[in-house]
Each structure stands twice: as structure tokens, then as C-alpha cells.
Amino acid sequence: MAVTLTVLGIAQDGGVPHAGCACYHCMEAHQDPMLRRHPVACGILGVDGSMHLIEASRALPDQMRLWADSLDREGVAKPDSVSLTHVHLGHVDGLGQFGKEVMGLSGLPLHASSSVIAEMERRGMTTPFSACEVTAMQGFEPSKGCGFELVFVPVPHRDEYADTHAILVRGPNKSLLFLPDHDDWGATLAMHEFETIREWLSSLEVDVALIDGSFWGPDELPGRDMSKIPHPTVSESLNRLGDKHEGDPEIHFTHLNHSNPLLKQGMEYDELVKMGWGVSWQGQHFLL
Numbered sequence: 001m002a003v004t005l006t007v008l009g010i011a012q013d014g015g016v017p018h019a020g021c022a023c024y025h026c027m028e029a030h031q032d033p034m035l036r037r038h039p040v041a042c043g044i045l046g047v048d049g050s051m052h053l054i055e056a057s058r059a060l061p062d063q064m065r066l067w068a069d070s071l072d073r074e075g076v077a078k079p080d081s082v083s084l085t086h087v088h089l090g091h092v093d094g095l096g097q098f099g100k101e102v103m104g105l106s107g108l109p110l111h112a113s114s115s116v117i118a119e120m121e122r123r124g125m126t127t128p129f130s131a132c133e134v135t136a137m138q139g140f141e142p143s144k145g146c147g148f149e150l151v152f153v154p155v156p157h158r159d160e161y162a163d164t165h166a167i168l169v170r171g172p173n174k175s176l177l178f179l180p181d182h183d184d185w186g187a188t189l190a191m192h193e194f195e196t197i198r199e200w201l202s203s204l205e206v207d208v209a210l211i212d213g214s215f216w217g218p219d220e221l222p223g224r225d226m227s228k229i230p231h232p233t234v235s236e237s238l239n240r241l242g243d244k245h246e247g248d249p250e251i252h253f254t255h256l257n258h259s260n261p262l263l264k265q266g267m268e269y270d271e272l273v274k275m276g277w278g279v280s281w282q283g284q285h286f287l288l
Contacts, residue, residue, distance in 0.1 A: 003171035009038030013090025018258035039090035047147030053079035056094035086164035098128040115162035171288025174207040213253025244276025
């Protein structure tokens with residue numbers, strides 16, 4: 001049995017439609033449920049049948065059904081562990097649904113850095129869980145016999161409450177990097193002492209990367225100071241990457257803001273695909 005990673009959401013923390021927004025993408029999503037997009041999350045099916053969730057969004061009920069459906073299963077998927085990249089809203093606001101008000105669980109393993117666990121404890125969100133502190137850059141199995149390892153890779157990202165990590169999933173055959181949030185490529189590459197994105201991904205032996213694609217360009221939110229919500233734009237990432245070369249990993253952009261033109265096929269989407277890269281979608285599978 002292979003390790004299968006399923007993409008359970010591709011949107012920025014607010015999802016699509018976005019609260020309080022009447023933009024084209026959001027109004028279309030109100031009118032057509034097929035255009036709704038959940039906040040970013042991934043589900044991993046281990047070789048032993050165990051199930052492991054990365055991120056806990058408010059769309060958890062729909063994501064648990066999507067996960068099961070994408071694996072041709074009845075009912076809903078129920079995770080055997082949860083891992084968190086950081087503490088910002090859309091990545092943790094589903095944690096309460098594991099507690100007594102909804103699922104009534106206790107002792108579910110919660111994997112995160114020490115500062116993330118401390119912040120979740122401060123917010124009173126760890127009651128349903130058995131907190132497992134993770135050491136950066138040290139691989140571990142989220143459950144014995146699952147057949148894959150998780151490696152938490154530190155990245156800089158508005159760490160006002162706790163630190164932030166990408167998560168490297170090392171399967172028997174391939175590795176996938178889940179990098180939904182970071183401030184900018186300059187800071188991330190400097191932290192790891194690399195000059196280029198390719199060099200960094202190569203050092204991690206990445207076959208597939210799901211990377212931060214929050215915004216297409218720097219002027220995407222009129223009237224908002226985008227320096228207060230730092231993310232590398234897709235335009236910058238494409239400028240740094242250029243066209244896909246033989247031997248490059250697959251790269252798919254995720255964590256798309258409701259304003260991002262990549263939510264629909266158009267000029268920007270076509271440009272990205274022509275360069276050899278991709279945009280992630282809900283229900284997308286990777287065999288690792």
C-alpha cells in the first residue's frame with residue numbers, strides 16, 4: 001500500500017468565499033458551491049491505513065468528507081494525528097471541533113513546535129489532544145508503522161505568537177514539501193543559507209513542492225497595506241524559478257487568496273502552466 005497525500009484545501013485562511021467580500025470570485029462561489037475553496041490542509045494515508053491531517057481549518061467537516069470521497073470511501077475520514085505549521089487563524093480554527101462540543105475526542109496526537117503548542121495551550125485549544133513537541137529538521141513517524149516521516153522545516157512568517165514551519169513529507173518513494181506560508185524568498189533562503197529556490201529544494205531532496213501562492217502580485221488588495229501580510233507573490237516566485245527544467249521538482253502553488261486570479265483559468269494561469277508549473281486543487285493526490 002502506497003503513502004497517499006490528498007490536498008484538502010488550497011485557499012488562504014479565509015477560504016473562498018471570503019467573509020465580508022463581494023468580489024467576483026467570492027460572489028461566484030456564493031452562487032455556485034462547486035467554486036468554494038477550503039483553507040489549506042492536507043491528509044496523508046499511511047501504508048498501514050492510518051490517516052494524518054496537516055492543518056485544522058474551520059472547513060474540517062467538508063474536508064473529512066472530501067478526504068474519504070477522494071479515496072473512494074464511504075462516510076468521512078477520521079485522522080489519527082494532527083500536525084500544525086503555525087498558529088494563524090485558518091490553520092488552527094478547526095481544532096475545537098475535535099473537542100467535546102463536536103467530536104468528543106481525547107488524546108489525539110497533536111504534532112507541532114514547542115512555541116505553537118504553548119500558544120495553543122494559552123488559547124485553551126489543546127484539551128482533545130496529546131501534545132507532541134517536534135524538533136525542527138528531525139524526522140519522525142506520526143504513528144508507528146505509518147510508512148512515512150514528517151520533517152518540520154523552519155521558515156520566517158510573521159511570528160508574533162509562535163514560530164512557523166513548512167512540513168516535509170518523506171514517503172518510501174518520494175518526498176513532498178508543504179510550504180503554505182512564509183514572508184519572502186530572500187528571508188527563507190537566507191535562513192537556510194541558499195541562493196536559489198532550486199538549491200534549497202534540492203538540498204531537501206524534494207520531488208514535489210506545494211508552495212505559498214497567496215497573491216499573484218503586489219497590488220492585489222487595493223486599500224490594504226500588503227507589507228502587514230507578507231507573502232512572496234507568485235510573480236516573484238516565477239521570476240526566481242523561470243521555466244521548469246529537466247530534473248526540477250513538481251511545483252504547485254497553494255494558499256490562494258480570494259483575490260488571486262489563479263483561482264480561475266486565465267492569462268496568469270496559462271502563463272504559469274506554460275512555464276511548466278502548476279496550481280494545486282482540492283482532491284489532488286500524490287503517491288509518495
